[in-house]
Amino acid sequence: MYWRSVGFTYLKYSQLCAKALRSVIKLDSRPAHPVTESQIVKTLWKDGKAIKKQE
Numbered sequence: 157m158y159w160r161s162v163g164f165t166y167l168k169y170s171q172l173c174a175k176a177l178r179s180v181i182k183l184d185s186r187p188a189h190p191v192t193e194s195q196i197v198k199t200l201w202k203d204g205k206a207i208k209k210q211e
Contacts (some may be wrong), residue, residue, distance in 0.1 A: 159169035199206050 164172070184187070201207065
C-alpha cells in the first residue's frame with residue numbers, strides 16, 4: 157500500500173514510521189529520555205531578501 161493512496165502527506169507517513177520504529181526498539185537500546193526538542197526559525201522576506209527582525 158502506498159502512503160499517498162491512503163491520503164497521508166509524506167511528513168505524516170514519516171512520523172508514523174518513526175513512531176512504529178521507536179515502539180519496537182528494545183528497552184536497553186532506547187535513550188534515557190525521549191528526544192522531542194525542536195527549533196523553529198521564522199524569517200521575514202522583502203524583495204527577495206531576508207530582512208532582520210526588528211525588536
